[in-house]
Amino acid sequence: xxxxxxxxxxxxxxxxxxxxxxxxxxxxxxxxxxxxxxxxxxxxxxxxxxxxxxxxxxxxxxxxxxxxxxxxxxxxxxxxxxxxxxxxxxxxxxxxxxxxxxxxxxxxxxxxxxxxxxxxxxxxxxxxxxxxxxxxxxxxxxxxxxxxxxxxxxxxxxxxxxxxxxxxxxxxxxxxxxxxxxxxxxxxxxxxxxxxxxxxxxxxxxxxxxxxxxxxxxxxxxxxxxxxxxxxxxxxxxxxxxxxxxxxxxxxxxxxxxxxxxxxxxxxxxxxxxxxxxxxxxxxxxxxxxxxxxxxxxxxxxxxxxxxxxxxxxxxxxxxxxxxxxxxxxxxxxxxxxxxxxxxxxxxxxxxxxxxxxxxxxxxxxxxxxxxxxxxxxxxxxxxxxxxxxxxxxxxxxxxxxxxxxxxxxxxxxxxxxxxxxxxxxxxxxxxxxxxxxxxxxxxxxxxxxxxxxxxxxxxxxxxxxxxxxxxxxxxxxxxxxxxxxxxxxxxxxxxxxxxxxxxxxxxxxxxxxxxxxxxxxxxxxxxxxxxxxxxxxxxxxxxxxxxxxxxxxxxxxxxxxxxxxxxxxxxxxxxxxxxxxxxxxxxxxxxxxxxxxxxxxxxxxxxxxxxxxxxxxxxxxxxxxxxxxxxxxxxxxxxxxxxxxxxxxxxxxxxx
Amino acid sequence: xxxxxxxxxxxxxxxxxxxxxxxxxxxxxxxxxxxxxxxxxxxxxxxxxxxxxxxxxxxxxxxxxxxxxxxxxxxxxxxxxxxxxxxxxxxxxxxxxxxxxxxxxxxxxxxxxxxxxxxxxxxxxxxxxxxxxxx
Numbered sequence: 001x002x003x004x005x006x007x008x009x010x011x012x013x014x015x016x017x018x019x020x021x022x023x024x025x026x027x028x029x030x031x032x033x034x035x036x037x038x039x040x041x042x043x044x045x046x047x048x049x050x051x052x053x054x055x056x057x058x059x060x061x062x063x064x065x066x067x068x069x070x071x072x073x074x075x076x077x078x079x080x081x082x083x084x085x086x087x088x089x090x091x092x093x094x095x096x097x098x099x100x101x102x103x104x105x106x107x108x109x110x111x112x113x114x115x116x117x118x119x120x121x122x123x124x125x126x127x128x129x130x131x132x133x134x135x136x137x138x139x140x141x142x143x144x145x146x147x148x149x150x151x152x153x154x155x156x157x158x159x160x161x162x163x164x165x166x167x168x169x170x171x172x173x174x175x176x177x178x179x180x181x182x183x184x185x186x187x188x189x190x191x192x193x194x195x196x197x198x199x200x201x202x203x204x205x206x207x208x209x210x211x212x213x214x215x216x217x218x219x220x221x222x223x224x225x226x227x228x229x230x231x232x233x234x235x236x237x238x239x240x241x242x243x244x245x246x247x248x249x250x251x252x253x254x255x256x257x258x259x260x261x262x263x264x265x266x267x268x269x270x271x272x273x274x275x276x277x278x279x280x281x282x283x284x285x286x287x288x289x290x291x292x293x294x295x296x297x298x299x300x301x302x303x304x305x306x307x308x309x310x311x312x313x314x315x316x317x318x319x320x321x322x323x324x325x326x327x328x329x330x331x332x333x334x335x336x337x338x339x340x341x342x343x344x345x346x347x348x349x350x351x352x353x354x355x356x357x358x359x360x361x362x363x364x365x366x367x368x369x370x371x372x373x374x375x376x377x378x379x380x381x382x383x384x385x386x387x388x389x390x391x392x393x394x395x396x397x398x399x400x401x402x403x404x405x406x407x408x409x410x411x412x413x414x415x416x417x418x419x420x421x422x423x424x425x426x427x428x429x430x431x432x433x434x435x436x437x438x439x440x441x442x443x444x445x446x447x448x449x450x451x452x453x454x455x456x457x458x459x460x461x462x463x464x465x466x467x468x469x470x471x472x473x474x475x476x477x478x479x480x481x482x483x484x485x486x487x488x489x490x491x492x493x494x495x496x497x498x499x500x501x502x503x504x505x506x507x508x509x510x511x512x513x514x515x516x517x518x519x520x521x522x523x524x525x526x527x528x529x530x531x532x533x534x535x536x537x538x539x540x541x542x543x544x545x546x547x548x549x550x551x552x553x554x555x556x557x558x559x560x561x562x563x564x565x566x567x568x569x570x571x572x573x574x575x576x577x578x579x580x581x582x583x584x585x586x587x588x589x590x591x592x593x594x595x596x597x598x599x600x601x602x603x604x605x606x607x608x609x610x611x612x613x614x615x616x617x618x619x620x621x622x623x624x625x626x627x628x629x630x631x632x633x634x635x636x637x638x639x640x641x642x643x644x645x646x647x648x649x650x651x652x653x654x655x656x657x
Numbered sequence: 658x659x660x661x662x663x664x665x666x667x668x669x670x671x672x673x674x675x676x677x678x679x680x681x682x683x684x685x686x687x688x689x690x691x692x693x694x695x696x697x698x699x700x701x702x703x704x705x706x707x708x709x710x711x712x713x714x715x716x717x718x719x720x721x722x723x724x725x726x727x728x729x730x731x732x733x734x735x736x737x738x739x740x741x742x743x744x745x746x747x748x749x750x751x752x753x754x755x756x757x758x759x760x761x762x763x764x765x766x767x768x769x770x771x772x773x774x775x776x777x778x779x780x781x782x783x784x785x786x787x788x789x790x791x792x
Contacts, residue, residue, distance in 0.1 A: 426664040480711045482658035
């Protein structure tokens with residue numbers, strides 16, 4: 001006969017106001033197998049836990065039911081208390097009589113709440129009687145991390161993990177590290193030059209003993225589970241031998257073919273063999289396969305002729321590398337929304353209508369105009385610039401519903417950069433709200449208005465058209481209630497930040513969630529902001545949603561600290577609530593294999609003594625299994641059962657109802 | 658209203674002059690509307706205090722001078738006492754009136770004020786009236 005104790009918690013008045021806890025305890029007393037019952041004000045308090053431990057020892061209990069709040073809240077607490085009292089922690093079960101009972105019943109006579117609590121507790125009791133002792137699963141950890149994305153968030157994560165003494169593999173799809181931040185001219189609100197603060201970090205990554213850098217590479221496939229991932233990386237052919245290249249630049253100087261530069265957002269050209277920008281890390285060029293006449297039709301080859309170390313190899317092919325890692329940080333960054341959605345602003349039609357990142361390049365000392373603000377059409381210095389904020393942001397009909405968060409600040413910065421470079425120039429900003437939440441941010445935008453004289457107009461622009469060589473901007477200022485027409489020399493659109501094109505693909509490869517905007521989902525938006533639902537995979541930077549540099553860097557560091565914490569132990573404990581296959585009855589239909597969302601079920605051979613394969617059965621990988629129970633529902637022969645939630649237990653609970 | 662905004666508007670000399678004689682900076686105003694909200698007479702104005710400042714920010718000199726607002730203002734200074742940005746709309750109105758009065762328009766001689774009014778009006782009204790109409 002089992003010896004079970006039932007503890008009913010009053011949770012102050014949370015439970016006691018609609019449930020007669022003493023009566024619940026009293027009812028449980030006569031249940032077969034129950035040797036002790038009690039009700040208590042706060043079971044989760046230290047005295048509550050102490051009395052639980054004492055009772056377990058004193059009455060030699062072999063199982064306990066705590067009728068209290070949701071197991072999400074204190075299951076861990078009570079199981080730990082049991083463990084300390086020498087009882088297997090999985091012999092402690094929670095009956096939720098708060099969230100699913102007392103909180104939803106408002107019967108002051110306590111009648112309904114009490115009856116329901118008794119039912120719930122009795123059901124849990126019957127389930128508990130069939131509980132087995134379970135032990136945590138221990139799995140080994142590969143103490144190397146993969147960071148996907150070499151922007152500022154990824155760089156920070158990689159450096160922090162590597163500085164903590166763990167090996168890191170950093171994968172970047174572009175030919176150089178740097179991401180979007182490397183494109184910026186100055187950064188708000190301190191106006192320090194972006195490249196000046198970014199390039200030292202890039203170089204630090206390149207020189208770090210513990211970081212293996214794969215640029216011009218992409219993650220193809222991810223297998224495995226927390227602590228034990230196997231990652232397949234495609235190293236795209238550079239057509240340049242990375243070991244031999246000295247980065248002298250003879251090849252790209254010689255190359256006669258010019259293509260719109262992606263890094264400069266089409267404001268200038270680059271060669272077909274190129275590094276994206278002068279401070280590229282690594283300073284090794286790549287050949288743009290699609291546009292190289294030598295590769296496409298065996299004509300030219302000038303770069304190879306001038307290359308001193310003879311490192312150009314037109315026959316190079318993509319390489320596939322596999323790496324074993326224990327944790328993954330996703331830091332894939334953002335893109336700008338395509339402005340073609342907003343034809344009324346004339347982006348693409350008028351050369352002098354540009355986006356925010358293009359303005360950054362115009363203002364950057366390393367940009368196409370060496371930092372001089374010149375309009376793209378004729379190179380003239382604009383005497384007036386209209387900045388349009390919220391292009392696509394906060395526009396549910398044509399764009400995205402969210403606020404892109406950084407545009408208010410960078411537009412204020414743009415007006416300041418413009419004023420500092422063109423003293424007699426006038427900037428106009430059409431805004432919806434000035435969202436300057438952040439340290440020294442509000443002061444910054446006020447400075448742009450008060451000291452640098454930016455004219456802020458509250459309203460949207462409805463159209464931009466060309467007339468007599470000027471861009472006529474027609475909008476509204478709702479503060480004065482007037483229609484406003486401005487003849488400008490240039491227009492800058494603060495376009496919405498959006499997720500990367502392939503974000504959904506990557507999310508599916510990694511088995512992490514994403515929202516309707518294809519931004520990766522955090523485990524919990526407040527309390528687990530860098531974790532994903534998949535153990536061992538963490539998030540950093542703008543792949544989660546729009547954010548500024550300080551936030552991205554903080555997230556990079558936060559993700560790194562999570563990785564460090566994971567790597568601090570040699571073995572990883574996992575909950576033993578996993579699926580189990582009774583191999584004797586498995587008929588190898590593989591429905592479970594198809595059903596499992598975590599690819600945790602494999603096909604395994606059963607061999608006889610002679611080593612001949614006699615049958616095939618399903619086998620659960622305990623490291624991957626999350627105990628979701630999908631396979632149990634799918635299994636036709638009732639071969640799979642979930643430890644802690646076996647069919648026997650569930651039926652027993654239902655029968656007790 | 659429809660404005661054609663030009664660089665010259667933003668660099669309006671008229672607005673610069675008002676700012677100089679009043680010591681106020683119209684650009685400081687971020688249009689929260691507290692001045693207009695608290696003003697005891699803004700309901701009688703063509704444009705409330707914050708809107709007058711908005712028109713100044715946009716360099717709309719004529720609209721500012723044409724509005725009756727500066728003449729309706731009683732100079733109670735509530736606008737200034739509440740302004741989170743330290744802008745005094747009352748001061749600006751004072752400055753606007755000075756500019757207009759010094760052109761010789763709307764100027765009142767004390768002798769022209771009828772005795773019964775001088776005798777009957779509360780002192781505060783007289784002080785305010787003199788400030789407003791006697792340059």
